[in-house]
Amino acid sequence: MIVIDPNSGVPVYRQLVEQVRFLIASGRLAGGDELPSTRTLSEQLGLNPMTVSKAYGLLEQDGVVQRRPGLPIIVAATTREAADGARLEQLRGLLGPAVTGTRQLGISTTRAVAEFRQLLADQTAEEEHDR
Amino acid sequence: MIVIDPNSGVPVYRQLVEQVRFLIASGRLAGGDELPSTRTLSEQLGLNPMTVSKAYGLLEQDGVVQRRPGLPIIVAATTREAADGARLEQLRGLLGPAVTGTRQLGISTTRAVAEFRQLLADQTAEEEHDR
DNA sequence: AAAGGTGTATTTGTCAAGTAATACACCGTA
DNA sequence: TACGGTGTATTACTTGACAAATACACCTTT
DSSP: OOOOOTTSSSOHHHHHHHHHHHHHHTTSSOTTOBOOOHHHHHHHHTOOHHHHHHHHHHHHHTTSEEEETTEEEEEOOOOHHHHHHHHHHHHHHHHHHHHHHHHHTTOOHHHHHHHHHHHHHHHHHHHHHHO | OOOOOTTSSSOHHHHHHHHHHHHHHTTSSOTTOBOOOHHHHHHHHTOOHHHHHHHHHHHHHTTSEEEETTEEEEEOOOOHHHHHHHHHHHHHHHHHHHHHHHHHTTOOHHHHHHHHHHHHHHHHHHHHHHO
16 A cells, blocks of 8 residues: 655655655545554564654644554544645645746746646556556 | 855755756856856855856756866757757746645645646736736 | 966765664553 | 553664865966
8 A cells, every 4th residue: 555665765754754645635544544553564664663653743743644642643534624725725835936937937827837737647647557 | 146045955056056057948048158157156155166066067967058178167059949848847847846736635637727827827917016 | 387267076074864773651451 | 450552752873965175177368
């Protein structure tokens, strides 16, 4: 379910964060579901439990996950409306550089939008391919 | 013309590469123009000449710049098509984070694209307003 | 040839990121 | 309370990236 590439240059704990985030966003993990225990997952991937714990910690900071002392970590229950606003805000933040860049590079809105759509499509295709 | 933030987390030499590349892509530096000398620029920014040289080296590997022993470095001559390609490449780089973010946040392609278009429109409006 | 400019190969030092080891605290259930 | 499960605070180690120091080679002009 989770796959790590230790030679990708991307730190392991970051890969974990990304993948869990994606599992949640795509609905494969729902609110209330337990994440794999740090020991289970670390053993399965040949890592140290602390590495997994670090990743889980970051996920908690983002509020996508909930920690309870002594108990498994669960996916945070997400009230749709509240979360939607925050997510759009995050997306706007990520789009900021692209927006100013588009202008400074003298690229037309149509062209830029087309490019964005294309990139999104490409990535979706990759994900399909993984299954 | 070039601004460095030593506390941004992004290594200085990388900031240099990005900014020069952008200056070229946006046409503020044209083919044949000389880059600021390593000593001049490094002094101006409070860096070591080698740091600047490292950045220039990467730019040469990408073919956007030309080195000649003992002489200033110049911007490589480029065809219109190549320049267009480079600009799109820049844009793709800026869009990268937004693309992965869209997926991890579970936002639909349509929604993300709409948001992007909106932001672009907003900015255009601001520019009008500035005049 | 000398001077003052260009860039850089090589070496060195520093420092933070990433990961792992260790040991501990909490929880639920028998 | 004892056990086997959960997560983690703290510490330590390793490694690579980054940046600077040093010294050198090349070019043009005088």
